[in-house]
Amino acid sequence: MEVITLKRIAEVLGLSISTVSRALKNHPDISENTKKRVHELADTLDYEPNINAISLRSRKNNVIGLIVPSISGFFYDSFISAVEEECRLNGYTLMILQSGNDLQQEIQSLRICRQNRVTGLFVCLSTQTKEMDAFEKVKEADIPLVFFDKVPNQISFNKVCIDDENAAKLAATAIIEKGKKNILALFGDENLSITQTRYSAFEQILSFYKEVKCSTSYCTSTEEAKIQTLKYFSKKIKPDAIFCMSDEILIGVIKALNELNVKTPEHVALLTMSDGFFPKLFTPEITYIETSGYKLGKLAFNKMLSCINDTNDGTSFFTNSQIMAGGTL
Amino acid sequence: MEVITLKRIAEVLGLSISTVSRALKNHPDISENTKKRVHELADTLDYEPNINAISLRSRKNNVIGLIVPSISGFFYDSFISAVEEECRLNGYTLMILQSGNDLQQEIQSLRICRQNRVTGLFVCLSTQTKEMDAFEKVKEADIPLVFFDKVPNQISFNKVCIDDENAAKLAATAIIEKGKKNILALFGDENLSITQTRYSAFEQILSFYKEVKCSTSYCTSTEEAKIQTLKYFSKKIKPDAIFCMSDEILIGVIKALNELNVKTPEHVALLTMSDGFFPKLFTPEITYIETSGYKLGKLAFNKMLSCINDTNDGTSFFTNSQIMAGGTL
């Protein structure tokens, strides 16, 4: 099946390529009659302009790249959903690459984005990433770069995050106010700044309450969260409250509690950070600090737009959090 | 920041563009010394070939399109995850577009894919789609087209599905064997062939057992599934078994059962079709017929490859299903 180009239309109509090009864009110079003929033929032949040619010629590309450890589940899918929506609404196309938390893969994805001359790039760092050299180069190449969720520590990068500090403080305060004395706090991967921020904010609040005991544990997976929970409940003094840093952790905790037949809130209080989807699946619904991937996605896109339009003020964006009452605290 | 091209490298090295091009590809004609010089400069300048130019020149594109109602949650995220993985491993790049179950959006996404000259296209139909004209045109344009999950009825299209018929029969048989007499069967959107297939297979099995009563209901959302469940449990004779066609339905049912304080399997048996993620979140774990989005994604990509390589034999692919024992049946 023949692919239709301006050239082809021009041949059929006995016009020059440039006239056809202008006619399709309704350029004022072109006569109404010519415009009509061109549009009609283009329609019947199902002409679609070749984006590659346009990108090449204009030296710009409407593709935006997104690198993320995994598309599926836990927050990222709704973040991506929001970003795709905004991209589409703004005439961009989204190219998604999974790093699988693998360093090589992340670098390779970065290269693919550069080869594609992406207009901008969203990145959620892999848990392995230490060196930021490759990302520095992206910046030097003047490609707008917005980190989300798992972001680097350097202040020089654009970041869009949950307001981790505030959210973690909110959580700690809520637990304290319920008079809990023996907290189990489960966090994610220790290397991530997001984990570090949540951890220190949480600890900071607790430090004001010397009488409250808190055991902390870092879990890199749902399975580990389950194991840690089982471990702490096998001790003589059992936790009277559990704080989960994320859905991923929460699921592990719930599996453990189910196995132990420990009920919330009767035997233990439970508070998590989440977008609310998982917390609402259970009975009683789990109390959570709201951290919406969808909202963050919208925010991230705004940041990206300001970078693209060169109106970026260099500030980091944060979504604000609030506590959503369920029945487990 | 200057963008590096072959031309630039050629200038610096005092070579012609074609020599540089060949050197970078390690063409045998080029002397070792020249290759070395070119590679070194390319490295220090961080040269990356312009994919747009390559696509234009070669008249092919390594982009594969994917149109889906929504990226997030319920099966699609893991399907997409698998497809992205395969794309990456095979040198393709994935362009994702959400239709939001909106007809206009779907058509628009189709157009974007055509403009981008995608090498292939995965489509999960929106619930609104009736006319297949636009997709016929894609086929006529020789763009490999693979439908997944929500697929058209026409036999002429490539489809990759859960083996819906077998899965639904498996479900019906399992429920019958448990001696249930009053089944509530909840299905998804009535317009979808996937729903129709599951429905008729389920009914077919039941038709052999005249003594078994079965109420059927179509739900287009989680919320509606909840409402329907509440409705049937407000009747005098309550269901002794519930069959859910999907996770989306299951979640609604669980919320309803929680609200009613109806326990599984004591008060009612529960069986769903799922990839297993959600069923395993609850206690007891919910018995399900396995339908893996991830597996289906891998299958879909194989189908796509065979289309691209023109070795497609025109058969539809099905993942096989099996029943996974939880504690609710």
Add this chain to the structure above:
DNA sequence: GTGAAAGCGCTAACAA
């Protein structure tokens, strides 16, 4: 109101 020509970055046939 329309056309010719150049050029975006790249590859490959042909020439030298």
Add this chain to the structure above:
DNA sequence: TTGTTAGCGCTTTCAC
């Protein structure tokens, strides 16, 4: 072993 040239599909300046 290297260079010249043409052309992928498109836009845009300049000429008529």
